[in-house]
Amino acid sequence: MDDLTRTGATGLGPLADDDRRDRGRRPDGPRAKGPKREAGILVVGLGRFGSAIAATLDRLGQDVLAVERDPDLVAQWSGRIPLVEADATNPEALEQVGARDFSVAVVGVGSYLEASVLITGNLVDMGTPQIWAKAISNEHARILQRIGAHHVVLPEADAGSRVAHLVSGKMLDYIEVEDGFTIVKMKPPRETQGFTIGQSKIRERYGVTVIGVKSPGIDFVYATPETRIAANDLLIVSGHAELLERFAARP
Template sequence: MRPPKPPAAQDAGVLVIGLGRFGSAIASTLEALGHDVLAVERDADLVAQWAGRVPLVEADATNPEALEQLGARDFSVAVVGVGSYLEASVLITGNLVDLGTPQIWAKAISNEHARILQRIGAHHVVLPEADAGARVAHLVSGKMLDYIEVEDGFTIVKMRPPKETQGFTIAQTKVHERYGVTIIGVKSPGEDFVYAEPDTRISANDLLIVSGHADLLERFAARP
């Protein structure tokens, strides 16, 4: 009997399928950061638009043979940026699952779409519009300048300091005792970011990096 064929090295980088707004942003950013990336797009106009800007091939990723031919099996991470066409999104994700891609990120346009992608084997499902809408809702409602929900309500925000904290050290403000949130860093204009210490003094022009439960952060950020 012949010995089994060893698995592919899977070190070719990131495969990005679909060069719409979502996929092209991921591919171009990865390229700018120096990561190995290969984009796959079947629309000839988009291929022409992105030719020379990111490494790409024109192919139909709903066809498993096309993915095999372009070496998709060698990639450790794949991003399915095709969201508007449900059938294509599902077929491409299924093809990647069949290839044994270790990490599959897929774009969804609805909760139902997301559930389907998860059921067929996508490891990470992203709903860009829903996520962006929720994030912006938090930003427009207070002093928050950036908002990242990590998991289970635990959130990290960038925000302006409430008046009651300005001119005082973190220990003096008693923010954690009073509001249940933790100031983890302070960025003063023209100075490097510093991790917060009890004697770190907060000024009106500083930016605070604060962590805690989303509800508690909302309350803290609503302070005048």
């Protein structure tokens, strides 16, 4: 099978006709040079991780192109997202799909370490401005970082850490931003219920900041000292992870 085979036209989503014909050329035909796609996103690999990213980006109207070498996955996603069948471990195949034109690339191949490293290395050699790569272990992540991936994601480790925080207290959602700074969605401790944020002195007593409050049937509102907290409200709170854990553990 050739390194590159374009799927049927129904799978091209928002791509223009000229661009379809251009990206549909096989490796033995020249690819016309076009302007650099400043916002284009290339997604390599259509496993659970890559397909979720590609499908979401396409639904949001982003200029996205997926690359997959498994014919079964290509058939599964054909007609649903812009898609090319190609072996991205081959730099010539990446050139043919126009990988240089994309400002962001996501390497969703994680289970096959050699393929993950080769694809990431190819994108680094092409000078892709932003490369996001999936890793399945800390060792895998270190390799990807050393060869030039700008952002490395460990989905299972991140999800496990997040779930551990959620099952241990009142937290309903948990996002660690960086260096321990975290944003959580949680139920309000009993001592804050019926009082305004100013009266509860949450910042002074617990070192965390209530960003907003969501009451049932009412739109989210940004919190002020006058915002009153009810028992059935949800709080959006930010701060250091340890301080948030203590606040969420309050009865």
